[in-house]
Amino acid sequence: MPSRPFSPTQNPNPAFKTRVLFLSIIISASVIFLIALLLFLVYLYYFLLNRAKTIPFDANPPLKLQKFTYKELKSATNVFNGANFIGKGGSGTVFRGILRDGKSVAVKKLDVELLQAEREFQNELEILGELRSPFVVTLLGYCVEKNMRFLVYEYMPNKSLQESLFGEGPHVSILNWDHRFDIILDIARALAFLHLECDPPVLHGDIKPSNVLLGLDYRAKVSDFGLSRVKTEGEFGVGLFSQELGQSQELSRNLEADFASSSSKINRVDCNGRTTNSNSRNYSVNMYDPKCCNQKGKKLFTVDIGGEDWNRFVPYDDEYSSIEHSKELSLNALSPPNEDPGANAKQWGKDWWWRQDGSGELCSKDYVTEWIGSQICPPRNPHWDEENRNSPLKSDLSMSSRYESPQYAELGLESSSKNIKSKKIKDVKNCNKKHMKMQEWWKKEHLEETKRKDNKLRKIEAKLKKRGFKIPHFDLGRKFRIHKNNAFVGKKQSEFDPNVEFSFRKGSKKKKKTSSAASEKWSGDLFSRELSSTTSMRGTVCYVAPEYGGCGHLLEKADIYSFGVLILVVISGRRPLHILSSPMTLEKANLISWCRNLAQTGNVLELVDEKLKGGYNKDQAVMCINVALMCLQKMPELRPDIGDIVKIFKGEMDLPSLPFEFSPSPSSKLFSRSKRRAKADVQ
Numbered sequence: 056m057p058s059r060p061f062s063p064t065q066n067p068n069p070a071f072k073t074r075v076l077f078l079s080i081i082i083s084a085s086v087i088f089l090i091a092l093l094l095f096l097v098y099l100y101y102f103l104l105n106r107a108k109t110i111p112f113d114a115n116p117p118l119k120l121q122k123f124t125y126k127e128l129k130s131a132t133n134v135f136n137g138a139n140f141i142g143k144g145g146s147g148t149v150f151r152g153i154l155r156d157g158k159s160v161a162v163k164k165l166d167v168e169l170l171q172a173e174r175e176f177q178n179e180l181e182i183l184g185e186l187r188s189p190f191v192v193t194l195l196g197y198c199v200e201k202n203m204r205f206l207v208y209e210y211m212p213n214k215s216l217q218e219s220l221f222g223e224g225p226h227v228s229i230l231n232w233d234h235r236f237d238i239i240l241d242i243a244r245a246l247a248f249l250h251l252e253c254d255p256p257v258l259h260g261d262i263k264p265s266n267v268l269l270g271l272d273y274r275a276k277v278s279d280f281g282l283s284r285v286k287t288e289g290e291f292g293v294g295l296f297s298q299e300l301g302q303s304q305e306l307s308r309n310l311e312a313d314f315a316s317s318s319s320k321i322n323r324v325d326c327n328g329r330t331t332n333s334n335s336r337n338y339s340v341n342m343y344d345p346k347c348c349n350q351k352g353k354k355l356f357t358v359d360i361g362g363e364d365w366n367r368f369v370p371y372d373d374e375y376s377s378i379e380h381s382k383e384l385s386l387n388a389l390s391p392p393n394e395d396p397g398a399n400a401k402q403w404g405k406d407w408w409w410r411q412d413g414s415g416e417l418c419s420k421d422y423v424t425e426w427i428g429s430q431i432c433p434p435r436n437p438h439w440d441e442e443n444r445n446s447p448l449k450s451d452l453s454m455s456s457r458y459e460s461p462q463y464a465e466l467g468l469e470s471s472s473k474n475i476k477s478k479k480i481k482d483v484k485n486c487n488k489k490h491m492k493m494q495e496w497w498k499k500e501h502l503e504e505t506k507r508k509d510n511k512l513r514k515i516e517a518k519l520k521k522r523g524f525k526i527p528h529f530d531l532g533r534k535f536r537i538h539k540n541n542a543f544v545g546k547k548q549s550e551f552d553p554n555v556e557f558s559f560r561k562g563s564k565k566k567k568k569t570s571s572a573a574s575e576k577w578s579g580d581l582f583s584r585e586l587s588s589t590t591s592m593r594g595t596v597c598y599v600a601p602e603y604g605g606c607g608h609l610l611e612k613a614d615i616y617s618f619g620v621l622i623l624v625v626i627s628g629r630r631p632l633h634i635l636s637s638p639m640t641l642e643k644a645n646l647i648s649w650c651r652n653l654a655q656t657g658n659v660l661e662l663v664d665e666k667l668k669g670g671y672n673k674d675q676a677v678m679c680i681n682v683a684l685m686c687l688q689k690m691p692e693l694r695p696d697i698g699d700i701v702k703i704f705k706g707e708m709d710l711p712s713l714p715f716e717f718s719p720s721p722s723s724k725l726f727s728r729s730k731r732r733a734k735a736d737v738q
């Protein structure tokens with residue numbers, strides 16, 4: 056039988072129909088399932104993203120803190136009105152607010168896009184939230200809503216020490232001496248509270264004027280715990296370089312060999328203070344023997360020049376001595392004749408900018424400090440050189456000149472001055488090249504962040520402008536921009552335009568014809584301001600301790616170093632780095648170097664703020680500067696403990712004798728002794 060052709064009107068096989076239906080159901084179900092899964096994953100992603108930021112605080116907020124709602128803070132600050140704007144920091148904007156109970160507060164709105172802000176938020180809650188002291192600003196509460204983060208502090212009517220010292224305008228009154236001394240004492244007490252009274256101790260990590268807030272009576276409180284950390288159990292107060300006993304002993308042996316070869320003598324001092332080798336010629340350095348002394352021992356340096364000993368008993372807070380540093384100190388202090396003075400000159404020339412580790416690895420800090428160092432490269436300034444030649448011990452910015460002084464000449468060091476001169480010429484050539492390289496590195500590294508911050512700042516500025524407000528100048532100094540230093544780079548001294556003043560932020564700009572003290576103060580301000588607020592690395596450039604900044608481990612002695620810088624800033628009313636176009640004042644560019652030089656010439660009071668002249672307590676000023684010098688010692692172990700500092704300030708303890716390198720007497724003694732000896736030899 057012939058088969059019938061298929062007709063479209065005919066009903067298909069019911070089994071086929073079922074199969075099609077089944078297939079379409081499966082397909083649509085899978086599509087729906089996939090879409091749902093996708094949506095779920097997107098939701099989960101955002102949920103986890105938000106939860107990661109909020110959970111630590113929501114789950115376990117510090118007990119003393121109040122949790123505010125966004126609504127509450129909005130009404131307290133009048134919807135973050137420009138009229139309530141106080142200032143802008145690296146991680147957020149601060150507004151004044153009045154709570155419903157009438158209490159004045161400072162509300163910090165954190166810039167959530169910044170990782171730094173997130174860290175600051177966590178740290179402030181976890182660390183500052185638990186602290187209560189009259190010398191530490193009180194964190195009252197916080198607010199976490201959606202992606203927003205707010206911190207609520209007690210309101211400090213006189214804002215920060217930074218603004219009191221460097222702010223402009225009629226509202227800024229000059230801090231008198233009593234205020235300044237009390238502020239220094241309050242900060243010391245705050246650090247004593249953090250280091251000694253807190254258990255476990257709290258290390259601040261960013262002591263600087265903008266993190267010191269002033270109350271109505273100008274009493275100071277330390278704020279900003281964004282970079283702080285709690286010391287963990289079992290940590291010693293030991294410097295990075297002095298952790299390995301074996302290494303120390305090895306270095307000790309090397310040092311012994313160094314000195315032996317330079318007709319110097321090393322005397323070992325045991326834990327009872329006995330010297331095991333007393334044979335001395337021209338130089339002898341007593342080294343602490345780490346093997347036999349327990350913690351909290353004393354390190355004894357005996358400097359024996361020409362048969363007379365200067366003993367230095369230094370508070371020592373760790374079992375192991377830092378031989379590396381001992382070496383540095385000893386060599387710098389004594390400079391045996393066969394040592395390479397060029398290397399020494401470099402180290403001292405850079406002063407506190409020196410590279411602290413011997414690893415050969417450069418960290419970000421090295422680049423920045425190196426770059427900053429290059430800005431005050433001494434060979435570019437003939438006046439500076441001239442000054443140094445006349446007064447060899449005046450500056451450690453150019454250590455080479457020390458070797459040209461008569462006393463060093465008599466010690467047989469003059470031969471090395473030729474090397475230094477040729478090195479200087481090389482340095483001048485390399486300086487511009489290096490400067491450019493570092494600029495490029497910095498630009499690349501920070502371009503993105505700078506752009507973002509720039510846009511934000513512009514928006515805020517525009518907003519405030521609309522409402523008729525202007526952001527105070529200091530707030531614009533957040534960004535660290537590198538501009539070509541037209542005033543210095545690639546120009547001879549003769550090519551300098553005296554009317555051009557240098558600003559690291561804006562490049563050079565025409566200076567007003569009148570050159571007043573104020574205009575002198577102004578030059579370099581922007582750069583210093585930017586430095587003092589640049590916390591993208593750990594700590595703030597200029598305030599950060601050398602062993603900590605960039606790659607180090609935060610310990611108490613890093614806070615002590617920053618405190619030392621801060622003391623000098625408070626007393627001098629100058630920023631730590633104060634670049635001036637005038638060649639005669641370059642000596643004062645680096646506050647710490649300048650202070651060390653003044654100490655060597657016995658003239659530390661020259662540092663005191665001119666605005667205070669005639670109206671300050673000389674004894675207190677000398678004491679503060681000497682304490683600062685002790686805090687600024689390169690070896691962390693040699694810096695005093697905060698407990699001792701407070702006692703010294705309160706007059707309960709005598710100031711220990713200044714380290715050898717800051718004391719004016721040894722150099723003059725050295726000079727006169729060697730001169731006498733030379734005369735005797737001639738006779």
Ligand SMILES: Nc1ncnc2c1ncn2[C@@H]1O[C@H](COP(=O)(O)OP(=O)(O)OP(=O)(O)O)[C@@H](O)[C@H]1O
Binds near residue numbers: 149
């Ligand atoms: N509790 C407060 N009371 C009054 N003013 C405050 C208070 N906290 C901060 N300020 C003001 O707000 C400004 C910005 O503070 P913030 O802590 O955000 O930044 P900073 O410490 O200046 O800089 P950075 O965070 O980059 O170190 C300060 O300079 C200060 O004038």
